[in-house]
Amino acid sequence: MSESARYVKIVEWSNEDQCFVGSCPGLFYGGCHGSDEKQVFAELCEIVEETLDLxxxxxxxxxxxxxGKDYANKMLSFA
Known part of the structure; x- marks a missing residue:
């Protein structure tokens, strides 16, 4: 398993920005954005790798x- 797999990566639609936004909570602020969800995820994975290298x-x-912290189910409890 790669070191980057140890960090949660999130890609979600932003109504405000009208595009997909990728982030990696706990590792860096900001992230990437674009109109193609898969492309944003691929870019996000590259950014995580580059951040770990730095x-x-x-x-x-x-x-x-x-x-491994089960954030998805924890977020559901707030919904």
Missing amino acids: YAQDGKALPPTTA
């Missing part, structure tokens, strides 16, 4: 991982 190059410890 952490390694700078000798910084990675933030706590977010995968």
